[in-house]
Amino acid sequence: xxxxxxxxxxxxxxxxxxxxxxxxxxxxxxxxxxxxxxxxxxxxxxxxxxxxxxxxxxxxxxxxxxxxxxxxxxxxxxxxxxxxxxxxxxxxxxxxxxxxxxxxxxxxxxxxxxxxxxxxxxxxxxxxxxxxxxxxxxxxxxxxxxxxxxxxxxxxxxxxxxxxxxxxxxxxxxxxxxxxxxxxxxxxxxxxxxxxxxxxxxxxxxxxxxxxxxxxxxxxxxxxxxxxxxxxxxxxxxxxxxxxxxxxxxxxxxx
Amino acid sequence: xxxxxxxxxxxxxxxxxxxxxxxxxxxxxxxxxxxxxxxxxxxxxxxxxxxxxxxxxxxxxxxxxxxxxxxxxxxxxxxxxxxxxxxxxxxxxxxxxxxxxxxxxxxxxxxxxxxxxxxxxxxxxxxxxxxxxxxxxxxxxxxxxxxxxxxxxxxxxxxxxxxxxxxxxxxxxxxxxxxxxxxxxxxxxxxxxxxxxxxxxxxxxxxxxxxxxxxxxxxxxxxxxxxxxxxxxxxxxxxxxxxxxxxxxxxxxxxxxxxxxxxxxxxxxxxxxxxxxxxxxxxxxxxxxxxxx
Numbered sequence: 001x002x003x004x005x006x007x008x009x010x011x012x013x014x015x016x017x018x019x020x021x022x023x024x025x026x027x028x029x030x031x032x033x034x035x036x037x038x039x040x041x042x043x044x045x046x047x048x049x050x051x052x053x054x055x056x057x058x059x060x061x062x063x064x065x066x067x068x069x070x071x072x073x074x075x076x077x078x079x080x081x082x083x084x085x086x087x088x089x090x091x092x093x094x095x096x097x098x099x100x101x102x103x104x105x106x107x108x109x110x111x112x113x114x115x116x117x118x119x120x121x122x123x124x125x126x127x128x129x130x131x132x133x134x135x136x137x138x139x140x141x142x143x144x145x146x147x148x149x150x151x152x153x154x155x156x157x158x159x160x161x162x163x164x165x166x167x168x169x170x171x172x173x174x175x176x177x178x179x180x181x182x183x184x185x186x187x188x189x190x191x192x193x194x195x196x197x198x199x200x201x202x203x204x205x206x207x208x209x210x211x212x213x214x215x216x217x218x219x220x221x222x223x224x225x226x227x228x229x230x231x232x233x234x235x236x237x238x239x240x241x242x243x244x245x246x247x248x249x250x251x252x253x254x255x
Numbered sequence: 256x257x258x259x260x261x262x263x264x265x266x267x268x269x270x271x272x273x274x275x276x277x278x279x280x281x282x283x284x285x286x287x288x289x290x291x292x293x294x295x296x297x298x299x300x301x302x303x304x305x306x307x308x309x310x311x312x313x314x315x316x317x318x319x320x321x322x323x324x325x326x327x328x329x330x331x332x333x334x335x336x337x338x339x340x341x342x343x344x345x346x347x348x349x350x351x352x353x354x355x356x357x358x359x360x361x362x363x364x365x366x367x368x369x370x371x372x373x374x375x376x377x378x379x380x381x382x383x384x385x386x387x388x389x390x391x392x393x394x395x396x397x398x399x400x401x402x403x404x405x406x407x408x409x410x411x412x413x414x415x416x417x418x419x420x421x422x423x424x425x426x427x428x429x430x431x432x433x434x435x436x437x438x439x440x441x442x443x444x445x446x447x448x449x450x451x452x453x454x455x456x457x458x459x460x461x462x463x464x465x466x467x468x469x470x471x472x473x474x475x476x477x478x479x480x481x482x483x484x485x486x487x488x489x490x491x492x493x494x495x496x497x498x499x500x501x502x503x504x505x506x507x508x509x510x511x512x513x514x515x516x517x518x519x520x521x522x523x524x525x526x527x528x529x530x531x532x533x534x535x536x537x538x539x540x541x542x543x544x545x546x547x548x
Contacts, residue, residue, distance in 0.1 A: 011361065013362070013477055017361040097334065120360065122342065122359065122362065124327075127330070137298070138331075153410060157472055162413045167407050177471050213338060213340075213375075215341065215369040218369060220365050222364070222366070229522075229524045230524070230525055231528060233528070238537045240527055240534070240537075246541075248507070248509070248525070254485045255453070
């Protein structure tokens with residue numbers, strides 16, 4: 001089975017993202033970039049399939065700027081077999097999906113796994129959009145994939161449990177979590193990844209329509225600062241508990 | 256502006272977010288509410304039915320709840336129709352021949368105001384639009400899911416027994432979450448009893464779901480659920496930046512932690528430096544007493 005994972009490089013989740021002085025973008029200088037967390041889960045899920053069946057081929061691709069090469073290198077170091085870069089700056093989401101559809105048509109994977117959303121714009125658009133452009137079925141927010149004859153069983157987390165869906169191949173799923181935490185690259189993995197070629201081409205070279213609806217940023221700001229809260233101290237647990245419950249009713253008016 | 260709202264139900268009741276969307280749609284102008292009737296949500300039959308409706312009615316805006324299914328349906332619908340799309344929006348208003356929307360980005364670390372061209376598809380975060388008490392339930396038109404578009408086969412529902420009876424985490428007005436300070440899954444009755452006393456949902460930090468103490472679906476934070484309840488109670492949670500990203504927009508935050516330097520206290524409206532095992536039972540009793548009086 002061949003599994004393709006489109007990934008996105010985003011500010012690492014530990015970065016305290018700051019709004020830039022222009023007020024319409026965020027500071028990107030000097031920050032740490034990583035594979036978007038849900039894409040990491042998708043990679044881990046694919047690598048777990050490869051652990052179970054070594055004939056599995058796991059490929060990653062990204063549509064993004066040159067710096068995204070580091071995220072692809074990271075995926076190779078985790079154990080992915082192939083990586084390629086479609087170089088683009090600020091492409092509209094639908095144009096990204098079209099570029100990925102072209103990559104899928106060339107690479108012919110059996111299964112495409114996307115993170116359920118990237119942690120920068122939190123849109124969750126590209127996965128379902130890619131399935132739509134390919135005319136494939138998709139299952140969203142899965143936590144498990146189980147191969148079945150010419151198909152896969154996809155476990156989808158819903159309120160109160162999991163729905164299990166059977167999808168004929170080729171199919172696409174967006175990933176909410178893998179069974180295990182994403183693995184760290186091993187030292188041999190890092191050495192091997194260094195030697196691998198990551199082919200690159202500009203978005204223009206794919207011949208896809210890049211005109212697509214997008215948004216314009218009016219402003220960006222940090223969330224309203226919180227703080228100035230009260231610490232309740234005096235008295236024993238019972239007294240503090242009663243003062244807190246009363247404050248929640250009379251002061252905060254949430255009880 | 257002409258708006259089509261996609262309704263969602265939990266059991267037999269319309270979800271609260273549907274009422275919120277209907278109220279917002281009325282504020283924007285002409286509003287229609289449709290519900291897609293099918294045994295269970297599946298992208299292709301739902302997108303097919305909804306796309307047909309949108310093409311015949313030509314609304315400027317399609318509004319969905321930013322729920323598990325709403326977000327998925329909205330994304331695929333927007334791709335099918337080539338419409339502009341924004342997910343998990345917290346506010347929207349008409350601005351000339353476009354929409355001005357507010358949307359958290361970078362897992363809530365940034366609030367963006369964006370201009371989105373029409374026609375558009377937008378999913379709105381549950382609880383983000385305030386609903387007047389006693390707002391009339393909207394009139395809902397049912398449309399059938401297009402079963403002929405289905406390519407998937409439903410196999411089964413594997414239920415997790417723990418949470419079915421409580422309100423859904425992302426729509427709850429009160430959320431009580433437990434962290435590593437609870438020391439083990441055997442102590443979760445403390446979290447549950449407080450949640451029940453408050454009529455709320457139960458959440459957990461990532462450390463807790465990663466350790467397998469609680470199911471993944473209860474995780475609040477960057478790789479879990481984002482919640483915006485009126486009251487968020489964090490028990491034994493230190494307040495890692497990824498957790499804060501999932502709950503920092505809550506109206507009122509209460510934190511109980513025995514470490515006075517825990518980051519959670521920096522964003523809490525009410526903090527109690529105490530051992531959860533001692534404080535939580537007392538607080539549960541106090542809540543019951545205050546609610547009964």
